[in-house]
Amino acid sequence: MTGRREAGLSRRTVLIGGAAAWTLALAGCAPARTERIALACGEPGGAYLQFGELLGAALEDRSGVALELRVTHGSGENLEMLARGDVDLALSLADSANETAASHDFTAIGRVYQNYLQCLVRDAGDIRSFADLAGRRVSIGAPGSGSTRTTRRLLEATGRASGSGAPAATELELSAALTALAAGDIDALFWSGGIPTPEITDVAAVTPLRVIDLGDVVAPLRAAYPQEYLDARIPAGVYGTEGSTATIGISNLLMCRADLARDAARALVDVLVDDARRLVPTGSVGLQYLALDTLIDTGEVPLHRDARARYRERYR
Numbered sequence: 001m002t003g004r005r006e007a008g009l010s011r012r013t014v015l016i017g018g019a020a021a022w023t024l025a026l027a028g029c030a031p032a033r034t035e036r037i038a039l040a041c042g043e044p045g046g047a048y049l050q051f052g053e054l055l056g057a058a059l060e061d062r063s064g065v066a067l068e069l070r071v072t073h074g075s076g077e078n079l080e081m082l083a084r085g086d087v088d089l090a091l092s093l094a095d096s097a098n099e100t101a102a103s104h105d106f107t108a109i110g111r112v113y114q115n116y117l118q119c120l121v122r123d124a125g126d127i128r129s130f131a132d133l134a135g136r137r138v139s140i141g142a143p144g145s146g147s148t149r150t151t152r153r154l155l156e157a158t159g160r161a162s163g164s165g166a167p168a169a170t171e172l173e174l175s176a177a178l179t180a181l182a183a184g185d186i187d188a189l190f191w192s193g194g195i196p197t198p199e200i201t202d203v204a205a206v207t208p209l210r211v212i213d214l215g216d217v218v219a220p221l222r223a224a225y226p227q228e229y230l231d232a233r234i235p236a237g238v239y240g241t242e243g244s245t246a247t248i249g250i251s252n253l254l255m256c257r258a259d260l261a262r263d264a265a266r267a268l269v270d271v272l273v274d275d276a277r278r279l280v281p282t283g284s285v286g287l288q289y290l291a292l293d294t295l296i297d298t299g300e301v302p303l304h305r306d307a308r309a310r311y312r313e314r315y316r
Contacts, residue, residue, distance in 0.1 A: 017110060036066045036067070036276070037067055037068065037069065038061075038070060038087040040086075040087045041175050042071070042072055042073070042193075043145075043173055043195060045198055046074075046197060048193075051091065053069065054278055055279045056281055058278045059267065062271055064150070064262070065267060073144045073173065075142065075145060076144035076146030078092055078255075079097065079100050079104075079106070083100070085214050087306030089255065089268075091112075093250040093252060094250060094300075095150060095153070096252055097198050097253050098300045101255075101302075105257060106300070106307050107257065107258045107263060107304040107307075108298040109254040109255075109256055109307045110272050110307065111158040111293040111298050112253065112254050112289060113252050113280075113290065114230070114232065115146070115192045116193065116234060117154070117191075118191045118192070118195070118200070118248075120200065121188045122208070124208065127187060130213075133188055135284055136187035137186040137188075138188045138189065139189040140152065141171060142171060146192050146250070150158070150190075150248070151190040154217060158217050170231065172186075172189070181203075181207075188212070190250070195286040198283075209239050211238070211241050211245045215231075215246030215247075218231055227299060230249035233245065233246055233283050234247055234315055253298055254272075256304055257283070265304045265310065266306055267312070268307065275300055292314075
């Protein structure tokens with residue numbers, strides 16, 4: 001059994017222990033071996049990589065499949081790798097996935113959790129609102145990341161992509177952006193991830209940060225993209241904040257190609273359903289899906305047909 005349905009298309013053969021093991025036709029044959037499934041994740045310190053590590057541990061315990069994690073810049077790069085066949089699975093923000101799913105025959109295993117678009121500034125600075133970002137040096141996310149895509153859409157929807165109201169945008173990985181923010185080399189950064197993001201928490205303990213309220217700019221973004229963004233709040237206490245902060249929620253999908261092997265898709269569904277609690281990073285306070293009614297709600301991206309069949313079997 002291979003990671004794709006057509007023989008020879010991939011060397012990443014998926015042999016899921018037990019039900020997916022090859023039958024030993026001759027006595028004395030070596031036992032079936034477990035291959036790896038490759039998952040494109042995200043940056044160190046981010047929720048994608050945390051989730052990938054937890055998913056890999058649960059999948060190997062339950063099915064004997066080893067999940068090979070690829071460190072990337074996020075959604076855009078992940079989907080490119082999936083399209084090329086460099087990986088079998090990819091984590092992606094829904095807005096990025098929706099733009100590419102149809103043209104690449106992408107499907108989803110499920111809607112796994114929610115990201116939060118976070119705009120952070122130094123607490124000692126004078127930036128108090130989204131409007132104050134005009135003309136300031138702002139990292140909008142790593143090149144090819146979902147953060148960059150969502151932030152660019154936000155700037156366009158609010159009329160701040162160009163002109164006097166636009167920030168001076170740059171694209172930095174999270175670690176580099178946090179270093180630059182603490183040093184005063186940039187004035188703000190955008191990051192789409194879980195809450196709290198540990199790397200941000202570490203910096204905030206040394207350089208107090210403020211989370212900018214995005215409540216007044218959610219409406220134009222949702223008007224431009226009504227199916228992709230949600231009203232969300234970052235709870236009080238995250239990064240040392242005193243009150244909750246309005247922001248923008250974006251669903252995350254566990255993506256695959258339509259030719260992902262049947263048993264791989266079914267094993268992943270079982271892990272998402274049965275090991276949901278194991279897949280929530282320690283200390284996370286954000287909204288986690290991993291329940292039937294939300295797992296199967298993948299929006300414009302269709303569920304992989306074998307994943308859909310498995311959900312039906314599990315919840316008849």
